[in-house]
Amino acid sequence: MDAAAGQQQEPQLSLAAVRDALVREEDSVVFALIERARHPRNASAYTPAAGGGRSLVEFFVREAEALQSKASLLLPSAGRYQKPEDVPFFPQDLPSHLFPAKSYPKVLHPVASLVSVNDAIWKMYFNELLPLFTVDGDDGNYAETAALDFACLQVISRRIHIGKYVAEVKFRDAPQDYSPAIQAKDKDTLMNLLTFKAVEEKVKRRVEKKARTFGQNVTLEDSANKQENVAEDSGCKVDPKVLSKLYDQWVMPLTKDVEVEYLLRRLD
């Protein structure tokens, strides 16, 4: 969760604050996809190497994550992956922290650090999402597209794992509603409690609007009427429908998976 203006990490645990965080991530998701869409698919970069070796993208992500967490060896709070919403894709490789992350007050149940849906995100991103918003082809710029893929993966992962805060807020608001289902390990009831179709519809439409706005070709000659013209989607750098599909089929369901997983262990 981002710092409030002028503050050290003060956890703002209200539904409004958590929703604000989710809304802000939408912009970052759209930017990241727009940037990635400038390059073609470059599928050979994420195909496993001959003989079952690691793909180029996997190699890059492992190295980049190791670097970002190593930062805590220099300065305790400086490394990545200390906050519950920052979850690595390859945790086994990371050097363990030498110093406790004392600057982050614990607002979540300790079990939060065990909850990760990154395997599902990784598969979804390369197998389902990339083909939807990148053109077929290869421009040889694998190092650059690997970095852009990593940026997309990180922001999508962060948005989804903010679900841990969503779950905590909802639990605190109505523990009597959630506790019986948690104790009975009733995933379906929990999922029902966490689902608000009306809110989800709004999210889909808003993220689609953001893709349309941020993905447009901005020129000095634009007139105000242009934004109303739905046919303009074809000029968009990322198809807005891809964004609403991403949120509808993957981001929101996976976020709720995180919420359910967190809640199931909340009373431990």
Added chain:
Amino acid sequence: MAARALQTLLLCNVALLLQLLSPCTGLSLDTVREFLTGEEDTIVFSLIERARYPLNRPAYDPAYLGFGPRHDASFAELFVRESEAVQSKVRFIHPRPAGRYQSLLEIPFFAYRVPFAMAPPFNFTSELYPAPAFVNVNDAIWSTYFNDLLPLLAKNGSDDGNYAVTVDTDLACLQVLSRRINYGRFVAETKFRGDQQTYTSLIQSKDRDALMKLLTSEAQEDVVKRRVQKKAVVFGQSITLDGPIETDARNSSQAKFKVDPSVVYKLYDQWVIPLTKQVEVEYLLHRLD
């Protein structure tokens, strides 16, 4: 391990030979302008992402690390060096050269050491004239970014200790600014080819002022500055389902945008455009070497 490296080296050389023989993409004023315009979006996005975090000054202060392995480097410098090393390492694990710094479109901020045995011969696009192909102003970009731009950009508090995440966004800004500004080499090459006679005589007389004047089009620069400011408005606004879409900074206070559009205008006016022209002049001065 050695056999694998040798195999990679051989494969790289074959691939390089093929690349050297392939035709270069056309350089024209249109493609150059298209590239620069595309970079505007990336620059605005990167600035918006950086502006999410506080200034985090200790990350940029060499004195802060105290007892680190390098006493004269800030956290940011160490982080950028290591990130650049990772990005260049990528080329060794793929049969086809794939590292970030091979096309010459990007020049790293810190020269990285690469074990000679593993490094294929450096391949670069044949559009640039070899002598000035490495001309760059990365040192100026580095100091301008941290000393002049960041204080204007990062208004969201002073320090959250979250340095790896913050410097990662700094790196994205630095890389795109460097790519855009050092693209001046390609701009210069295009302009040179378009009027070899005029440029040649100015280059031979080492007339920097006249070259700078020839390269400058105030009308064109004005268009660029106003457009990138508009992009900051469009991309930096808060979008709600029922709210309007902003396209004009004059309609509302600067505070409601994630990045102050006037700061983006200033960035281009005072730094991006002048530094790009500096690269162009330097490139041209060595174009006949």
